[in-house]
Amino acid sequence: MKSKFILLFLLAFSICFNAYSQIDPNEQVSGNSFPLKLVLPRVFAPEPYGVDAVISVGAFDNYQVSTNNGFAETDIAVNPRDVNNFVASDNRVTGFSGTPWVYYTTNGGVTWSNTAIASNQGDPVFCADSLGNFYCAVLSSGIRLLKSTDKGVTWTNLGNIVSNANADKEWIAADQTGGPFQNHVYMAYVNFATGASVDFHRSTNNGATWSFVGNMGTGNPNPGPDVAVGPGGRVYLAWYNGGTQVRVSTDGGASFGAFVQASFHSTPGAVNGSGRNVLKTDIRVNGMPHIAVDMSSTSRRGYIYNVYAANPPGPDASDVFCTRSTDGGVTWSSGSPVRVNDDAAFTDQWMCDVSVDLQGRVWAMWWDSRNDEASNMMTETYGAVSTDGGLTFTNFKISNQNFNPAAIKIFQGANHYYLGDYQGIAGRTMTFPFYTGQNNTLQDFTAYLPDYGISFNKTIDSINPTSTSVVRMRNPVMGPYTGQVTYTSSITPSPAPGTFTVSYSPGNIRTFNGNADSITINVLASANVPVGLYTDTITAVETGGPRIHKRAYQIRVGNFVGIQQTNTEVPQVYSLQQNYPNPFNPVTNIKFGLPKGSFVTLKIYDMLGKEVASLINNLNMAAGNYTYDFNAVNVPSGIYFYKLSAGEFSDVKKMTLIK
Template sequence: MALKKLLFFTVLTFFLSNFALTQWQFVGFQTGVGSFPSISVSGPNTVAIGGGPNGQPKVYLSINGGVNWTTLGTTGLGTLEFYCIWMKDANTIFTGDGGAVGGAGGNASYYKTTDGGATWTVLGSTGGSAGFINGIVFSNTNPMFGVTESDPPLGAGQPYYLSITTDGGVTWTVTNPPGVSGAASAQNSIVVIDDQWYGFGMNAGASRVYYTSNGGSTWNVGNLGIAGSFISGFAMSTDKLRGIAISNTSLPNVARTTDGGQTWTSVNTGGDVTGYGTVKWIEGTDIVYISGQTGASGVVKKSTDGGVTWSTMTTGGITGLTHMEFFKDVNAVGITIYGYAVAGDGSVIKLVDMVTSLNPVNSEIPTEFKLQQNFPNPFNPVTTINFSIPKSSHVTLKVFNSIGQEVASIVNKYLPAGNYSEQFAATSNLTSGVYFYKLTADGFSDTKKLMLVK
C-alpha cells in the first residue's frame, strides 16, 4: 500500500509540475503602465514594458522573469506615453509614442536606447496631426531588418507612415504606402516576416489587413470576412502562406489564411476572444497563441496545427490583457517557448511551454539537408526513411500516390538540427504500386520513389 501511495504521489507531482509549465502564471505587477501597455521579450527572463500614464513615457525592465521591475531613465524622451516597444536585449530597446497628449494622435516619435535606458535618441517623427506609432518590429529570420509603422499622419485614408531599417536599427528610411479609404491601423498589429513580407491590421470599415509580399513595391488588402473592423492582432507563419488575424469584437472574429493573405476563412476557437486581442505565431513552428478577453476574464488560446484547432489556456485570473510576446529557445529535445503578457492594470503573466520533438538517431549535426532512399524497397508493410537537417526547421515528410494525392503525413513539426529515422507503415487501404515521399524543410525539398508490394 505504501508503495502504491508513493507511486501515486510521484505521478501526481509529475503531472502537476508539467501542467504548470504549460499554463500561464502570475509573476509580477508594475504600476504606472498606462491603459494600453506593450511588452517585449529578448530572453527567457529578460522582458520590458512600454507605456505610461497620460503624457508620461515609461519603460520598465525585468531581468528575473517579471518578478521585479526597474524604471528606466527618460533622458532624451518626449512627454508622450508609449504605445509599442521592441527590445533586442536589456541594453538595446526601441519604443514609439502615442502622438498628442490625451490620445488625439499626431507627430508621433520613435526612440532607441543602447545603454539600457540611460539615454534615448529620437529616430524619427511622423509629422501631421493624426496617428500613433503602432508598432516597431524586427524580423526573426533577418534581425537586421525592421519596420516602424504609424497611422496615416494626415488622417484616415491618407498614405501610411512606414520607416524601414536594414542595419539593425542604426539608420531608417521612410516610405509611405498608399492609404486605404477610411482606414488607419491598429496598435501592435504589425507583422514582419522578412524584408519582402510585412503588414498590419486596419482599424475601420470592413475587417481587413494590409500587407506587401514584395518589399513594398505593391500593397494588398486582405478582406477577412469576420465581425468587427479593428484588427488588433495579425500574425503569419514563416512560410508566408498561413496566417491568423483577430478583431476586437465578438464571434466570429478570428480568420485564417493559407494562401499568403489573399483569401480568409472564419475560425472557431471555441469561445469569445474579445478586447485588444493579440496574435503571435512562433517562428518555424505550427504553434499560434491568441490573447484577449472572455467576458471579464483574460484568456489565451493555443493552436499547435497552424490555427485549425484551438485549446484554452489558464491565465491566473488576470483581466484586461493588452499585449503578449514570446522568446523561442532551441534545445536538444525540441524548443522551449517563454511567453509574457501584460494587462492594463500592470499585471504580468508568464508561460514556459516545452515542446518536444522527434529524437535524432545520433548527436552528430549534419552539414546539409538530405533525404535518403527508403529501405527495404520494395516493402510490405513497413519501410524506414532516413533524413538529415543541418538547422532547426519546420519539417514535413509526406507520402503521395501516383496522381499526387497525399496518403500519409509522417512528420509535420518543428525539429532541431540532426539525423532522423522514421517508419512508414502502409495502411490496409493502400494498394500495391508506386508511391512518392517528399521532405520539405527551410526551403529545401526532395522527393523519392518507393514501391509497395502486397
C-alpha cells in the same frame, strides 16, 4: 498687450492640445474622423515599477510587474538573441503621472527592473532586431523612436521618425532574418491629416535615419496598422478596412504589392451616442488586426496569422477569430475564419493579440467574460494555443483574478470610456502575455506560457503521531508544457522534538509531455512530534528554466484514537448516531453507517462554526458500520458539533465536552 496675451494663450493651448490629444486616439466613423480633443489620463502617485509580486491564486501563478496603476495599452517584445530578455511598458510612459518607465527582465521573468525614458504621448510599441537591439515607438507630436542596445537597461532618444500632430496608432517591426535586410526597421501609423491613411516608413540602418515609402491605404474606423516580418525578410503590413487588408513587400519595404483581403469582419460591439463602437458600459473597442509570422524551423515556417475581434452574426457582440496564409500572404482563409474562443455563451471576447514561438505554436490572448453569463461584465484574461497551424485552438484562463471594466474605465468624453486599444504578447521558447485590469486595477501583469501548476486534493490533513499524512498533489498544465520539474517539501514549524519524513510516489522528479500529472505526498510523523498545526510548502523548480512555483497545505497532528469497522454487515441507509458518552471527557465514540462505498469527511466545529478537528478528510471508505473514537484531550470544554459528509448524505449532531 491684449493681442499679445491672446496670441500667447492660443500658442500655449495649441501646445497642450498637441501634447495630450494623442493619449486618446480618435477613431473614424462613416468616413469622417473625429476632431482631436483635449483628453487627460488618470493621474496616479509616482511609484517605481519592477516589484514582480507573485499572485498565487488557484493552481497557476501570475506576476504583477508594476507597483501602481498604469494607463492601459500594454506591449511587450522579446530579444531574438536571448529568449530570457523581454521589454515592456504601458501608457504610463507618458510621464503624466510620474516617471515614464519601461521595464525589462534578463532572467526570463524571475525579476523585472525599470528604467526611465523621455516623456512622450503614449501608445508604446516595441520590437527587436536581429542584433538584439530593442526599439520603442511612441507618440510625440508625431512618432518618436527610442533604442536600447543593452537589453532594455538604457534607452537613447533617436528623435522623431515623423513630425505630425495628427499621427496616431503607430506600429513597428524589425527584420530578424539576418539576410540582406537585417538592418531594416519598419513603422506604419495612421495619418489623420490625410483622412486616416496608413503611412509607411522604413530605416535601412537600424533606426538611425528614416524614409517615407508611401501611403498604403485607408481604413474606417481607425485602421490601426500592424507590421510583421517573415522569412526572407518579407514585410507584411496589415490594417482594418471592412476587415483586415494586407500588403506584402519582398524588397525590404521599398515597395509593396496590391492589398489582399485577409478577413472580412465588422468592428465588435455596437455604435453608441458618441459614434464609437463600444462594449460593456460605453468602453470603446476596435477590430484592428494583429498579425504574427511563424519563424520556426517547422513545416509551417512562413505561415502568417491574422487575429482580430469582430461582431459575428447573431446575439454575440464580440468574438476572437483567426485567418491564416500559407503562401506568403498571397491568399488567405478569409472565407473560413476560425473562432478562437471556445465558450458557448454570448459573452464578450475582445482586446486580442497573437504571437508565434520557435516551435510553431500560435498563442493568442484576449479579455473574456465567459464566466459571468448573467451580467457579461466581470472579465478575465484568457489565452489559447494552436499546435496545428491555426486550424484549432485550445483555450485556457491566464489571469487568476477577474476585474470589472466599469470600475476602472477611464473617462474620455460623453458616452466614451477607455481601457486601451491593444495589449501585447511575445515569446520564443516561453511566451509572455502582458495585460492590465486584473483585480480591478490598471497594474500590469504577466504569466508563463506554457506553464505547470500546483493544487492539492485537500487543504488540511489530520494524523496521529506515528501515522502518515497522504495528500494528492495535482499538477495541471496551461498550454502544452514540456520539461522536467523537481518538487521539494519544507514543513514549518520544525517539530521539536520529533521529525517528519517525506516521500513521494512515484517520485519527486517528474517529466511533463504536455499533459497534467500528479504525485502522492506521504508525510510520516514520528511518535514524539508535538500536537499542533504544521504547514508543508511544496516548491517546484523546472530544470534549466525560470519557472518556480510554490503552494502549501496543512497537516494537523493530534491524539486521534482512530476509526474502526464494527462489523461486516452493510446498512440499508446512511446514518450518523449520537456520540457516546455525551457529555464526555476526553474520549467519545462517533458511529456512522455507509450503505455503499463513499468518500467520507468527518469534522468537528465549535459554536462559531470554526473547524476544531478534521477526523476523516475525503477518505474513500467501503460500505459498512464504523466507530470513530475522538480524543479531545487538547480541546477545551464546550459545546461542539460534528458533521458527517458521505456522497450526497450529510448530517450534523451536537456533543458536549466537560472537563
